[in-house]
Amino acid sequence: MPRKILLFSLFVFFSSPLFGQNKYFKYLEENESKLINELFTVNIGLMKLKNVGSISDMNPLDSEKALTSLIDVLGDVPSAKLKKKESVMKALKFYLQKCPSEKKNGVMSNIEILEKRLSLSETDSIDNSVVREIFLEYKKSAALQNIAKLWFENYENPFYILNASKKIVERQIVSDRAICDSIKANDSAFLDYLISGEIEKIGTVYVVTYYVYSRLLDKKIANLSVVSDSENLSRKVREEFSKVFPEIFNIDFGTLTVDATDDAKIFLDDEYIGKTTARLDFVIPGSYVLTVSKNDYEDIVQNVTVSNYEKKTVSIQPTQKKELQIVKFYIEPLGSKIFINSVYQGRTPFSKALPIGNYVISVKNDLFEDLRYSLKIDNIEKDEKIIAYHLKSKDINLNFKLKRTLYYVSFWNFTFSLITTIPTMIFAYHFFYLYGEAQTVYNVEHNITSSNLDEQYAYTEEGIKMKNAYVSTYAAAAVLIAYTGLSLGWMFYSLATYLNVLEKKDFIPILDFYKNEDGVDNLTFGVEIKLK
Known part of the structure; x- marks a missing residue:
């Protein structure tokens, strides 16, 4: 019987890792949100604009403004919705990135075949059987099986976050597709969209043409032109792109403006959006909870619904004061x-x-x-x-002793730094003087002129040693001077805190009759909080 118990105990001990929490699956659970976030992020890159006019007429700052203002506009877009084919292509490329296949005998994997077939297809329609096939491939993958269901349920929803690259891509003589496959947006993932264009200055007016390329569809999906002077260029870029964003991101954005009283904070679904007045240009149509909060006033909570393309203005004035x-x-x-x-x-x-x-x-x-x-x-x-x-007092005597000790340490530290710095400075000057004198004598004896400077004393073995000696001592002197300055500052600070405590210590004799249980001077009186 004891033998059976021993064998059973050994079995449980060695097999427990099999039945327990597997570290690999635990790792997947911790990184599941990271994978989902990466899968549902649209990465956008901006290429430097091509100047098609006279270079002398162009102000480089205006060309940069045409791109930076676009980056600012993209930063205000909260979300995007991809077309069905774009969502499917995004999922396929994400799978190939996270699970690179190993071709056996030149045979392509099922995912590679799907990606190739959809890339060559000229139609934007996607059969549901393709979506189910991708879902099953995700379920088979050890790295992606935990997010398969989340992707399948949300791939057509406006759930995609925009990640616009802050770094401008330099112009390259390659295809847009090649650029998207080689450049990462903010070092996170390869580009899904690339915005390029041209800029020309005619008199005082700029004509900027933008092209939007989709790597997921492998074609240009939008183009627009902006005509403006330098002063209004940023505003015009925002206005024109606001018109085409619904076409690019497949969401009929609305606009919400909230007017409140001074110093009132405005929240939309618990997210802070502004103070006093707030305007959101790219609001996804739907219902929201609007909250206006102001000090000493009751919060106002109101339901707000924004429809497609609606420009909505809401005025809220907190009037009821809090008790x-x-x-x-x-x-x-x-x-x-x-x-x-x-x-x-x-x-x-x-x-x-x-x-x-x-x-x-x-x-x-x-x-x-x-x-x-x-x-x-x-x-x-x-x-x-x-x-x-x-308040319960601290041990003032102990605090006094501590401050006094720190002051003594800082004083002797400053004294030591001063004692070492002054001789080092003297030695540095001495070596520098010897080096200069030796160089002058040597150059005169050997008739050194501008034609044979490479033979002067500084390049001789003795000259190099002398130069290293004075340079080293000067460097040491510089370090010690800095150290002495810091030591002086520490000493004055320690002296100030020491004198401050010393001044407070004068009150201790008045309170000497306060003793602790051991009869040692130590103020420890205090009473409980009382609410009257």
Whole structure:
């Protein structure tokens, strides 16, 4: 019987890794969101504009402005929706990137065959059987099986995040497809879209033509022209691209403008979008929760629906004031700093009107222990609430000894640096003087002129040694001078803190009758918080 128990125990011990949490699958769970985020991100690159006019007429800053303003516009677009073929091609390319296939006897994998077939197809329609086939291939992949269902459920939704490259691509004499397959947007993934174009200046007017190439469809999907002067170029780029973005990203964006009172914070679905006035140019049609928050006023929450191409304006004015409870902080020693929710409010004695809620109160004083506690206001009362407390003092004698020791250390540190710096400076000057004198004598004796400078004293073995000696000592002197300056600053700082504590220590004799249980001088009095 004991033998059977021993054999069973050994089996459980050695087989437990098989039945336990596999590290590989745990790794996939932790990186699942990263894979999904990468799969549902549209990467966009911008190529430097080609100048088709006279170079002398062109201002390089205006050409750069035409691209940087476009980057700013793309940064305001929250999401994109790909066409069905684009979504499928994105999934195929992502699979080939994460799971590179090994060709056996020159035979292509099923995914490679699908990618090749769809690339050569001129139609944008995709049969559902192709989508199911990709889903099954994802399920077979150990690296992608956990995100297969998420892709299948969302590949046609407006879920794709825009990643516009901040680095401008230099012009290249290759195809747009080759550029997309070789350039990464912000070093994250290869390009799905490439925006290129031309710029020409006619008089004071710029004519900029943009081309939008889709690597997923392997063709140009949009082009537009912007005609503007230098001053209004950024605004015109935003206006013109706002017109074609619905065609490029397949979303009929709306515009939402919110007007609120001064200093009111505006949130859309809990995301901060502005203060006082906010405007969003690219809002995905749908319903949102709009919140306007202002200090000492009740928040206003309102449902907002934005339709296709709608330009909606909402005006919200918080008018109902919050009921406030007056709280007086009487915390000794007076002059202690008060913080509410980590924000400095003032010094005690101190009063503050607070609305209903929970607060973290912090009190700080250099010679007393910090105080931190929670204050909960459940209801508003007419009478003020008083918080009375006396901070527990630190061991002033110990603090004094510590500051005094630090001052002594800084003083002797400065003395040591001064003692080492002055002789080093003298030696450096001495070596420099010897080197200069030896070089002058040598050059005169050997008749050194401008025609034979390579034979002067500095290039002789003795001259090189002398030069290295004075350069080394000068470098050491420079380091020591910097060190001495820092030491002097530390000494003055330590002296100031030491004198400050020394001044406070004068009060200790008055309080000497406060003893701890061991009879040692140590102020430790304090009382509990009292709310009156």
